[in-house]
Amino acid sequence: MQPMQTSHLNEELLAALATVIDPELRQPITELGMVDRAELTGSVASIRVLLTIEGCPLRSTIEADVRATVSALEQVSEVELEVSYMSPDQRAALRQKLGHTKQNPFTAPGSLTRIFAVASGKGGVGKSSATANLAAACASMGLSVGIIDADVHGFSIPGLLGITAGPTRMDDMIIPPVVEAPSGGGVIKVISIGMFVKPDQPVAWRGPMLHRALEQFLTDVHFGHLDVLFLDLPPGTGDIAISMAQLLPHAEILLVSTPQLAAVDVAQRAGTLSLQTEQRVIGVLENMAAMQLPDGTTLPLFGEGGGAVLTESLGRALGYEVPLLGSVPLEVALREGGDAGTPVVWGAPETAAAQELVKTAQALTHRPRGLAGAPLPFTV
Incomplete structure (x- = not known):
């Protein structure tokens, strides 16, 4: 009779556990140092997993994924799973492995994250809905997307994406909630002041506090690798817009406006702020364009042609061409998706609004980006 083989870290179990992805950090739990024991005694698998913090909000998800993965192995008939927590030294080692330095990673040399600051001249033009849907469209392309809800006084991004969980704080590092795209394999990582206050609690902050909040979102939150970062700015040209320009000088501005000429005039001022901040306006998104009625006719509820005028x-004020990237029609599905926490590009992709938003996202992300000055992953 062959003796039963026992090892502290069984290679077959480790190979299986390497397919279990941490829901927040988006890396295999084996690479994050979360597997402390993986023993196979006969057909009994004994697993010990170390969560990053006590009270981890996704503990049940990790437990279920580990059990399902190990149970699927032919040689395993029983899984004994123990859950514990990392020590302060283990968490420090993890933060170092993740490269979290409490510095702004998006201004680091070699960063290839595209940054889009979604701005508007006035409120009520659908800027936040546009931000959420553009991010969702990018995630459906397989991109890793981040959103900073920089509209501190009027935050709405968590609700538009159906996010009810808060971020996880691991010592001095904040791990943002993650939304997975239903197709395409991409994800959206979101941070908002709304995740730190009660739903009915107003945020009455002045300039220095607003600047510090945005700075902390950039330095304390661990987004990991991002292909695209969206900032949902408050309307106008106030403190946050100026702080954004100081903290993210390479961000490109996407202006959102309705076709109404009154909104266009205000958006013009928001766009020409870029002359002072030395940022580039990448384009204009016209929102709430003519609504199609059941009889096939259209109703230009907020006028027509404002996007082209803007x-x-x-273009004349800035000295370069500013394209009209999209014109999103007014549709009930867009509002319903926002109320339900499901972006229209996911919930009703066949609608004209969804298709126009996807087209705009493609125009934003498919523009070539130069690699001049960026370090390449090889040496001569």
């Missing part, structure tokens, strides 16, 4: 006037 691009032309901005």
Whole structure:
């Protein structure tokens, strides 16, 4: 009779556990140092997993994934799973492995994250809905996307994406909630002041506090690798817009406006702020364009042609072409998706609004980016 083989870290179990992805950090739990024991005695698998913190909000998800993965192995008939927690030294080692330095990673040399600051001249033009849907469209392309809800006084991004969980704090590092795209394999990582206050609690902050909040979102939150970062800015040209320009000088501005000429005039001022901040306006998204009625006719509830007027006037003021990237029609599905926490590009992709938002996201992300000055992953 063959003696039963026992090892502290069984290679077959480790190979299986390497397919279990941490829901927040988006890396295999084996690479994060979360597997402390993986023993196989006969057909009994004994697993010990170390969570990053006590009270981990996704403990049940990790437990279920580990059990399902190990149970699927042919040689395993029983899984004994123990859950414990990392020590302070283990968490420090993890933060170092993740490269979390409490510095702004998006201004680091070699960063290839595209940064889009979604701005508007006035409120009520659908800027936040546009941000959430553009991020969702990018995630459906397989991209890793981040959103900073920088509209501190009027935050709405968590609700628009159906996020009810808060971030996880691991000592001096904040891990943001993650939303997975239903197709395409991409994810959206979101941080908002709304995750730190009660739903009915107003945020009455002045300039220095607003600047510090945005700075902490950039330095304390661990987004990991991002292909695209969106900032949902408050309307106008106030403190947050100026702080954003100081903290993210390479961010490109996407202006959102309705076709109404009154909104266009205000958006013009928001766009020409870029002359002072030395940032580039990448384009204009016209929102709430003509609504199609059941009889096939259209109703231009907020007027027509405002987007084109804005691009032309901005082009003259800025000295370069500012394209009209999309014109999103007013549709009930867009509002319903926002109320339900499901972006219209996911919930009703066949609608004209969803298709226009996807087209805009493609125009933003498919523009070539130069690699001049960026370090390449090889040496000569």
